[in-house]
Amino acid sequence: MVSRKLAERRATLEKLFEEAGCTGESLTSQKVRSSKEPNVICTLKGNEADAGAIVVGGHFDLVDYGMGAVDDWSGAVLLPSLYQSLKSAPRKHDFVFIAFAAEETGLNGSHEYVRKLTREQRGAIRAMVNLECLGMTPPKVWASRADPSLLEAYWKVVAALKLQMFGVNVERVGDDDTHPFRDAKIPTISIHSITQETFPILHSKRDQVAAIHPEMYYDAYRVAATLLAYLDTTQ
Ligand SMILES: [Zn+2]
Secondary structure (H helix, E strand, O other): OOOOOHHHHHHHHHHHHHHOOOOHHHEEEEOOOOOOOOEEEEEEOOOOOOOOEEEEEEEOOOOOOOOOHHHHHHHHOOHHHHHHHHHOOOOOOEEEEEEEOOOOOOOHHHHHHHHOOOHHHHHHEEEEEEEOOOOOOOOEEOHHHOOHHHHHHHHHHHHHOOOOOOEOOOHHHOOOOHHHHHHOOOOEEEEEOOOOOOHHHOOOOOOOHHHOOHHHHHHHHHHHHHHHHHHHHHO
16 A cells, blocks of 8 residues: 555655564664655665675655655665565675655755765765656666666666666656766666656656556566666676
């Protein structure tokens, strides 16, 4: 079930992270200026101190219309599953899963996160993978904004999974949580499912669970999980 209430959405994410094994000091929240809700952050430690970190994000806030099921519960709720998939095998990098608050009001959550990083922490982030509006169509990538080497990795993963390669640039949609990371010179990539046809679903009352196709959503999960595992070996 998807709730419209921000506090319930946050509580559900925390519960899912805990159920996936992200508990104690691994699961934290970060206060966000001008937002009642914090960022929810789950950290999965890697085995190599110098390997750096890979950030995975999705936002849990929504606009006043619809259920915000696609935009962006679909991305945020995938984070605990991705945590679980990565946890099962040893990894080099730290993985930081962030359910961002207040994206729709001006990327406040992601801005806050990047702003609070020390210079050293910024330099240690090898990639930021953003999950935005998944499952309306097969997985797509915002190719024009993606870091070239992350985009190359993405295409390799899509080919290996025998999925069709779709690059759809969504400048029309405006912006997403990769923006503050790109400004900080951190390589980013956004996975989504937005097309000309599905774009009108966003920020409308049609943004419901029914707009998400389970098999396409599952493909988005497979792409994201495989990409993260792949980046752990290459970044
Ligand atoms: Zn969004």
